[in-house]
Amino acid sequence: MERTFQGEIYLTRYLDSQGTLVQPLPDNPQLAEQLQSCYRNMILARALDTKAIALQRTGQMGTYASMLGAEAIDVTIGLCMQLDDVLVPYYRNHASQHIRGAAMEDLLLYWGGDERGNANPAMNQDFPNCVPIATQALHACGVASAMKIRGEKRCALTVCGDGGTSKGDFMEALNIAGAWQLPVVFVVNNNQWAISVPRAIQCGAPTLAQKAFSAGIRGEQVDGNDAIAMHEVLSRALDRAREGKGPTLIEALSYRLSDHTTADDATRYRDNEELKTAWEREPIKRLQTFLHQQGWWDEAQEKAWHSEVARMVQGAVERYLNTTAQPVEAMFDHLYEEMPASVQEQRDWAQVKAMKGGSHHES
Amino acid sequence: MSHNITMVEAVNLALKRAMRNSEDVVVLGEDVGPNGGVFRATVDLRDEFGPRRVLDTPLAETMIAGLCIGMAAQGLKPVAEIQFMGFIFPTLEQIICHAARLRNRTRGRLSCPMVLRAPFGGGIHAPEHHSESTEALLAHIPGLRVVIPSSPARAYGLLLAAIECPDPVIFLEPKRIYRASKQTVEDNGIPLPLDTCFTLREGSDITLISWGAMITETLQAADQLADQGVSSEVIDVASVSPLDSETLLSSVQKTGRCVIIHEAPRSGGVGAEISAILAEKGLLALQAPIARVTGYDTVMPYYRLEQHYLPNTQDIIETVQQTLAFS
Ligand SMILES: Cc1ncc(C[n+]2csc(CCOP(=O)(O)OP(=O)(O)O)c2C)c(N)n1
Numbered sequence: 042m043e044r045t046f047q048g049e050i051y052l053t054r055y056l057d058s059q060g061t062l063v064q065p066l067p068d069n070p071q072l073a074e075q076l077q078s079c080y081r082n083m084i085l086a087r088a089l090d091t092k093a094i095a096l097q098r099t100g101q102m103g104t105y106a107s108m109l110g111a112e113a114i115d116v117t118i119g120l121c122m123q124l125d126d127v128l129v130p131y132y133r134n135h136a137s138q139h140i141r142g143a144a145m146e147d148l149l150l151y152w153g154g155d156e157r158g159n160a161n162p163a164m165n166q167d168f169p170n171c172v173p174i175a176t177q178a179l180h181a182c183g184v185a186s187a188m189k190i191r192g193e194k195r196c197a198l199t200v201c202g203d204g205g206t207s208k209g210d211f212m213e214a215l216n217i218a219g220a221w222q223l224p225v226v227f228v229v230n231n232n233q234w235a236i237s238v239p240r241a242i243q244c245g246a247p248t249l250a251q252k253a254f255s256a257g258i259r260g261e262q263v264d265g266n267d268a269i270a271m272h273e274v275l276s277r278a279l280d281r282a283r284e285g286k287g288p289t290l291i292e293a294l295s296y297r298l299s300d301h302t303t304a305d306d307a308t309r310y311r312d313n314e315e316l317k318t319a320w321e322r323e324p325i326k327r328l329q330t331f332l333h334q335q336g337w338w339d340e341a342q343e344k345a346w347h348s349e350v351a352r353m354v355q356g357a358v359e360r361y362l363n364t365t366a367q368p369v370e371a372m373f374d375h376l377y378e379e380m381p382a383s384v385q386e387q388r389d390w391a392q393v394k395a396m397k398g399g400s401h402h403e404s
Numbered sequence: 405m406s407h408n409i410t411m412v413e414a415v416n417l418a419l420k421r422a423m424r425n426s427e428d429v430v431v432l433g434e435d436v437g438p439n440g441g442v443f444r445a446t447v448d449l450r451d452e453f454g455p456r457r458v459l460d461t462p463l464a465e466t467m468i469a470g471l472c473i474g475m476a477a478q479g480l481k482p483v484a485e486i487q488f489m490g491f492i493f494p495t496l497e498q499i500i501c502h503a504a505r506l507r508n509r510t511r512g513r514l515s516c517p518m519v520l521r522a523p524f525g526g527g528i529h530a531p532e533h534h535s536e537s538t539e540a541l542l543a544h545i546p547g548l549r550v551v552i553p554s555s556p557a558r559a560y561g562l563l564l565a566a567i568e569c570p571d572p573v574i575f576l577e578p579k580r581i582y583r584a585s586k587q588t589v590e591d592n593g594i595p596l597p598l599d600t601c602f603t604l605r606e607g608s609d610i611t612l613i614s615w616g617a618m619i620t621e622t623l624q625a626a627d628q629l630a631d632q633g634v635s636s637e638v639i640d641v642a643s644v645s646p647l648d649s650e651t652l653l654s655s656v657q658k659t660g661r662c663v664i665i666h667e668a669p670r671s672g673g674v675g676a677e678i679s680a681i682l683a684e685k686g687l688l689a690l691q692a693p694i695a696r697v698t699g700y701d702t703v704m705p706y707y708r709l710e711q712h713y714l715p716n717t718q719d720i721i722e723t724v725q726q727t728l729a730f731s
Pocket residue numbers: 133172173174201202203204205206230232234235236297301434463465487491
């Protein structure tokens with residue numbers, strides 16, 4: 042018998058959970074500056090997240106999907122992508138969305154049940170949040186196809202969870218990315234849980250990254266709680282994609298430190314010991330330790346940034362809470378480019394009903 | 405034994421009863437195991453029946469539906485939970501191309517007695533894709549039954565019937581009323597019929613036809629109309645496909661007037677089908693045009709506007725008054 046295929050998956054890590062370097066730093070003259078930016082954004086992400094949960098708990102916002110624990114993954118996505126790349130997110134990408142142009146109040150508006158949270162022109166060509174799991178992976182391939190057809194040096198990046206990798210859409214996306222060698226990067230936020238379903242139930246393979254083999258694309262693992270590793274692995278994959286060297290599947294190993302959403306109660310199915318251990322590996326502390334050790338960040342900066350973040354988040358919350366309600370007819374106005382007569386008729390009913398609180402249903 | 409329970413508890417009770425009655429009944433889906441389902445409909449099943457019969461699946465709806473078809477063809481009774489109706493669409497190829505026609509295309513050699521349960525409808529401030537009512541899409545599929553309970557007792561009896569049914573059933577649970585009220589439910593294992601509507605209130609002036617969560621507003625409207633001296637007959641369609649046109653028709657033949665109420669968008673809704681049947685078979689009995697109170701032909705808005713989308717009791721009352729005023 043001859044061997045016809047052999048594959049290996051490598052895990053990239055620079056910082057261990059104590060913030061200690063486990064291999065020499067990547068050769069990158071801007072590293073200090075980039076890591077400070079990562080750190081600042083991670084602090085901001087956590088502050089916004091904490092506030093969003095508080096808004097939900099006090100009835101001022103709807104169900105919210107926390108990004109607690111995913112800060113390194115999502116912040117580095119936001120920082121490593123170029124502005125003319127296209128982000129095709131799932132629903133746990135608040136930090137990258139914000140870094141790429143969404144205002145914090147836009148994010149709150151979306152989770153607060155208002156479509157205008159998706160409407161900020163500063164979001165450029167990025168897709169809005171995607172709730173139907175893994176469907177977005179195919180959109181990213183379509184975006185990447187358009188870039189390839191036009192010979193552009195841009196790329197698409199899409200994110201999903203460990204659960205999302207079980208869906209046909211995900212596998213179909215990997216497949217076409219490999220078949221057409223598309224300029225696309227797939228990031229899997231493997232936070233070990235899909236609501237109550239642990240990673241082991243999703244598939245029999247020891248890594249999710251090896252799904253890349255079946256599609257003939259690069260696959261690798263990275264410590265998703267290590268911002269240095271995330272930054273390095275993402276930058277490489279994005280460069281490769283833009284240079285026409287093919288797609289990459291990145292499995293970022295992390296842990297969902299929150300409930301699945303504010304509608305979930307993880308204590309029903311998750312061992313508290315596991316959560317405690319996961320907190321010891323969380324991404325912010327280890328980067329902080331490292332930056333302090335390097336002399337790239339100090340107590341004064343820490344204090345100043347925290348108060349700046351509190352001010353920024355508070356401002357966003359106020360702008361969110363002060364947003365005037367959409368008029369009822371907003372639910373009709375963006376259905377079609379030109380409003381069909383039948384829709385116009387119902388729009389009229391809805392307006393009348395809203396004005397007098399009466400019936401709209403009879404013509 | 406009788407239980408004073410909510411609708412979601414009644415679903416749970418029916419699942420337990422069916423699983424106790426037959427080893428062939430298996431429950432599968434996302435988060436149905438230790439978590440007991442995101443709405444707790446499958447709570448305790450894993451403890452009582454074990455991981456062999458209560459299966460947490462990978463996250464893949466096409467897979468869930470396809471597995472059910474194979475299991476059903478082997479004589480099992482798979483009862484799968486699709487976490488929200490908004491995520492039922494990946495199952496449609498399996499349902500339309502296979503489940504709903506396996507019996508027909510093998511001329512009865514194989515069949516597909518499976519149940520897909522899914523919570524549906526708006527009104528709970530859920531995120532996007534969690535509030536739609538797309539029962540008409542499913543009702544349009546020949547070979548399938550589409551069943552919607554509107555009370556704890558009907559949830560219990562109809563789910564037992566769906567599980568006993570030799571054909572594939574989509575069982576849609578109106579989550580807005582999952583916990584809205586309690587009712588005494590007899591855990592007697594007796595199924596309700598899938599081929600009949602339920603007349604919830606008898607009346608002589610007008611027939612109000614609805615299903616699912618809108619039954620609540622419809623009954624409220626009937627109460628308030630009674631204070632105004634209007635006698636409403638209220639019919640819960642329950643099985644939106646196949647339809648029991650007999651019950652609907654004989655009611656309208658009695659009252660001569662009819663309002664159909666549903667939460668789903670207006671165009672191509674199940675209300676349109678009912679209206680067509682009544683026009684085809686009952687035209688001469690009608691004393692006024694059939695009226696509809698429905699959701700709009702728009703994408704279900706995010707939750708800030710959902711109350712504007714959902715029909716309410718006042719809408720029903722005003723439409724009834726207009727229908728009664730027609731001469
Ligand atoms: C097609 C589809 N099925 C089910 C759901 C309900 N649902 C929302 S999130 C989720 C779990 C997702 O887990 P994972 O992919 O690991 O992402 P995570 O939320 O953990 O980041 C499920 C089942 C959905 N949104 N879409």
